[in-house]
Amino acid sequence: MLGAVFPFLYYFNKNYDVTFRGKLQDIKPDSRFTKELSDDTRAANHVESNAKYDVIDSQMQDEHAEKPIISDVTKATTKPAISEYLLNRPRLWAELVASGNTSVKRKQLPRLIGIGVEKCGTHAFLHFIKPHPLIKVMHNIEAHFFDERSNQPISNYLAMMPEVGPNDFVMEKTPAYFSFPPYQIPRLIKTHVPQAKIVLILCEPAKRVYSDFVHEWAWHNISHNWSGIDKFATIQDYLKVYLPKMSSAFLPYNESTSSL
Numbered sequence: 033m034l035g036a037v038f039p040f041l042y043y044f045n046k047n048y049d050v051t052f053r054g055k056l057q058d059i060k061p062d063s064r065f066t067k068e069l070s071d072d073t074r075a076a077n078h079v080e081s082n083a084k085y086d087v088i089d090s091q092m093q094d095e096h097a098e099k100p101i102i103s104d105v106t107k108a109t110t111k112p113a114i115s116e117y118l119l120n121r122p123r124l125w126a127e128l129v130a131s132g133n134t135s136v137k138r139k140q141l142p143r144l145i146g147i148g149v150e151k152c153g154t155h156a157f158l159h160f161i162k163p164h165p166l167i168k169v170m171h172n173i174e175a176h177f178f179d180e181r182s183n184q185p186i187s188n189y190l191a192m193m194p195e196v197g198p199n200d201f202v203m204e205k206t207p208a209y210f211s212f213p214p215y216q217i218p219r220l221i222k223t224h225v226p227q228a229k230i231v232l233i234l235c236e237p238a239k240r241v242y243s244d245f246v247h248e249w250a251w252h253n254i255s256h257n258w259s260g261i262d263k264f265a266t267i268q269d270y271l272k273v274y275l276p277k278m279s280s281a282f283l284p285y286n287e288s289t290s291s292l
């Protein structure tokens with residue numbers, strides 16, 4: 033896959049000057065590489081383009097002094113040609129991470145909240161996203177605040193979070209936050225933590241049910257005081273309990289329950 037992407041990016045960068053606005057008509061042939069130019073002109077263009085990087089560098093350095101670095105990254109990714117962005121990207125990331133490495137750390141409400149669905153790979157998602165240098169996952173991972181402590185003040189939720197730098201994104205995931213219509217918990221989250229992006233992972237329902245059965249069975253057998261679904265030996269026993277429980281959670285669909 034990567035083997036296919038890199039030659040494409042190389043060809044693309046070499047032959048086109050892309051103004052990074054996402055529209056096809058903005059992609060223009062780059063005059064620096066067209067055949068009719070003499071070698072001298074190409075050399076002059078090369079010097080000119082290097083000078084352009086210096087200007088961008090100095091502009092970005094000036095701007096860092098006044099504004100949060102994050103807005104500079106947005107500028108750097110939207111204004112210059114994509115080749116300039118690719119050249120500057122490692123430095124931008126290093127600066128962004130370093131600028132958040134201050135001694136001033138504060139607790140932050142999550143900016144990413146995984147709400148489920150249980151048994152659809154929510155741990156795998158966390159595993160993939162955790163190495164990101166700006167994502168800080170809360171220590172216990174699952175806060176269970178909105179399902180178990182929703183009567184408490186939001187300051188208690190904040191108290192559960194790690195202390196982080198200004199550019200960091202705190203994440204927690206509690207698959208039990210996913211609720212079937214009328215979506216009470218996601219709505220509650222949106223009300224109390226409006227800045228948070230809610231991540232919902234879905235998977236094939238039959239696979240999910242079987243995974244849930246194995247999970248519940250294992251918990252029941254490992255922990256005898258497990259208060260989940262009642263004792264069951266087979267998936268048929270499980271479905272007898274699970275299906276009525278799920279169908280009672282559904283309400284008829286209407287406008288008032290679909291406004292999330």
Ligand SMILES: Nc1ncnc2c1ncn2[C@@H]1O[C@H](COP(=O)(O)OS(=O)(=O)O)[C@@H](OP(=O)(O)O)[C@H]1O
Nearest residue numbers: 149150151152153154155156207242243244246247
């Ligand atoms: N990448 C990816 N994509 C899809 N599914 C994946 C992935 N990685 C793990 N899995 C399977 O997800 C199941 C565990 O889901 P969760 O991590 O959400 O479980 S939990 O709700 O936190 O207990 C569990 O399913 P079962 O093995 O069938 O039980 C995992 O195998």
